[in-house]
Amino acid sequence: MVDRFLMSIVFTLCICNTYAQSGKDNPFPRVIVPDSIAVQLREAYKSTTELRCNAEANVYNLIDRFNYDFKDGIYSFRGMGPHFPRRIFIFDKGRLFIFESEGYFDPQGVVHEFSQVIDSLRLTDNQVIQYSKAISEYLERESGETYGREIVYP
DSSP, X not given: OHHHHHHHHXXXXXXXXXXXXXXXXXSSXXXXXXXXXXXXXXXXXXXXXXXXXXXXXXXXXXXXXXXXXXXXXXXXXXXXXXXXXXXXXEEETTEEEEOOSOTTTOHHHHXXXXXXXXXXXXXXXXXXXXXXXXXXXHHHHHTTOOTXXXXXXX
């Protein structure tokens, strides 16, 4: 009786372990970017903030948040931790444009940079419409965020 019970537990654990290792589900639902892009995103944080980041940025698709494939589109990214502000970038035909302005702090700068990227990346009308909507939603979500900037240390 005890042997049957132990065998059923071992069998159940083996099945659960096999399912967990199957890799069908993404345990961290974010876009996996190529290493070359990840390095550029990390460098973008170094150039605009005093925060140091040795970890990879979390990247999310702004048009379809359930699409985790990296392809041409507009994405948001942020460093690990609550004090890293979300920023956005556009990847189009192998070219990368990282917005220097942060939506919570400088929404007008984001819009100004987007108007520049339309010409520099030669975006299509359809892309301009989709990306404008995504940027508008991004700015709405960022409105009122402080990312800990209101904390004053003695």
